[in-house]
Amino acid sequence: MKKVFFGVLMIYLLYAVVISSYLFFADTQLAPEYIGTEADPKTFMNEEQLNLSKEFSKWGNVIYFIYAPLEWIIYIFILCFGFSQLFARWSQQISKYRFFQTALYVVLMSTFCYIIVFPIRYFSFSISKQYGVNIQSFNSWMKDNLIGFWIEAVMLTIVVYVIMLLVSNSPKRWWLYTWFLSIPFTLFLMFIQPVVIDPLYNDFYRIQDKDLEREILQLAQQSNIPAEHVYEVKMSEKTNALNAYVTGIGSNLRIVLWDTTLERLSKDEVLFVMAHEMGHYDLKHLKQLLLGTIAMSFVGLFITSKLYQLTINNFGRQLRLKRDDLAALPIIFLILSMLSFAVSPITNGVSRAYEYQSDRYALQLTNDADAAVKTFQKLSVEGLADVNPPKLVKLFRYTHPPIVERITHIRELSEKQDE
Template identity: 70%
Template sequence: MRKLFWGIFIIYLLYAVSISTYLFTVNTPLPEHYVGTEADPLTFMDEEQYQLSSQFSKWRNVIYFINLPFEWLIYLFVLLFGLSQFFARWSERVIRYRFLQTTLYVILLSTFSWIVTFPINYFSYTLSKKYGISIQAFQSWMKDQLITFWVEAVILTIVAYVIMHIISKWPKKWWLYTWLLSIPFTLFLMFIQPVVIDPLYHEFYQIKDKELEQEILLLAKEADIPADRVYEVNMADKTNALNAYVTGIGSNLRIVLWDTTLERLNKEEVLFVMAHEMGHYDLNHLPLLLIGMIAASFVGLYVTSKFYSLIINNFGKRLKIKPDNIAALPIILLILSLLSFVVSPVSNAISRVYEYQSDRYAIDLTNDPDAAVATFHKLSVEGLSDVNPPTIVKIFRYTHPPMVERITHIREYSKTIE
């Protein structure tokens, strides 16, 4: 089994070298009909900014395509070298109660994974600082890393305990009962995220600019969005990037603006950003994504159960793992991670469609395509975005349309409503 791991590891190294070479050397020329237009990055970036955005994007893409399969290697390593089994046995020896055994196992597994992936995460952090995107102090970054560790550990402990308990009771239908329980659990997490989880990282408050707030409230009234769901978040001590997003469900659903966005965009541009986020709310994108996620999890858990049974039946004895043993958790995590990667092109494509819809909604609401284009220019410059990425990057990484396409789409749509 260890020879199997080293064979896979060699394949991974060959893949890492190949994908890195490709991403660092590939050039995606701007189509001729975009050259010289406002979608051409050289019309709103100077030469230095353009070169920096190209370099930074290449590094980020390489990190993504190397880091994801590295996660799969970690799961294989702890299984094939007996580390997962050791964590499980030790947890059972030192603690009597099953839930606490699961808790200790998850902490041990998560700690091992955190230590192994720390160099990549730290490199990503230093890269963002080098290119001027992140301005976050190391102590603050480490604090966020530790918060993430414990939040994920708590969630994974609950999920792992429930899944293993269900497998012990219903070994053939565990995927179905897990799926049924995942629906209220997912809704609960989405409900508490804006008021419990997000404040662990950032400070949220009402928008300070009262004049701008009134303008936003007028837009919110047109979109039938309760005013108390529009928030500003303190990001200026962590990043130079700009952003806004919609989060939460039910009474906790809210639109959030980064303070960097409010500082560096003018009033018309901020109103376009707000209108875009209101579009996500008014067009029911969050409920639609939630429904899609629930449907995908139904299929995903069913497929996971089939592969899980196949692996346990063929390799369980050699790995010294039983189906309901917590030591088998990395198998489930590995399968789910692989499935998530496989379906990511579809979920990303759907997300890009929703972004186009929200852009059109914002134009209908503000009737200001110039502000939209100026916003996209500033977002690209401040975030050093690759406005015309390679196809493979767009497919697997872009939940938003590339800026070249987004700017062109805005102009074409605005002409149809003039």
């Protein structure tokens, strides 16, 4: 099994060299029809910003495409070198209760994985700071990392405990029962996210500009959003990027604006951003994405169960693992992670289609194409976004259409409205 690992590692290293070369030298020239238009970054970025944007985007892309399969390598390493089995054995020696064994195992495995990937995470943080997108202090960044680590550990413990209990008691249908239980669990997380989890990272408070709040709530009323307040989140100590969103479900629904958005966009631009976000709600995108996620998880868990059993049948003896062993968990995580990466072009494509629809919705609601174009341009400048990424990057990374396409789309829609 160690030979298998080193074989996989060599493939990964070769992949890393090839993908890095592609990403650094890929052609990102604008199509001729965009050159000189307001979608051309040369019309709203100076030369320094253009160069920084290209460099920053290349580093971000390389980190993403190297980091994603690194997770798979770590799981294979943990299995092939017996670390997973060791963590499980330690957990069983410390506690006789299955839940606490699971919690200890999750913490040990998560800590091991965190230490391995920390250099890449820190490098990504440093690059973002170097280019001025991230302005967060190291202490603040580490605090967010540790909060995320323990939130994930708690949730993972619950999920793992339930999955392994189902695997043990229902070897053939564990995936189906897991899928059933995942639905209320997902809804519960969506409900508590705005009021329990998000405030652990940042300070949220009522928006201070009451006139703007009134106008946003008027848009919300037109969009059938049952919100009574608009919230502002303090992000200016962490980033120069801009953002806004509608989050949560039921009584915990929140309209949220980053303070950087309020500081750097005009009122009309803020209203367009909010109209766009409200479009996702009124067009039922959130519900559709939830239903899509539930459907895909059904298929994904079914495939995972088959591949998991196949792996145990073929490699269980060499790895000294049985189907219901806690130490076999990385196999499930490995399969789920690979499936998630494989379907990301599909989910990203659906997301980009929704973004186009929300842009159209916002334009109809505000009737202000100029504000829309200025907003997209400012988003690009502040976040050093690559307005025209390589096709592979767009396929795997972009949940939103590239800025050049969004600006062009808005102008085309505006011209049709004026006809």
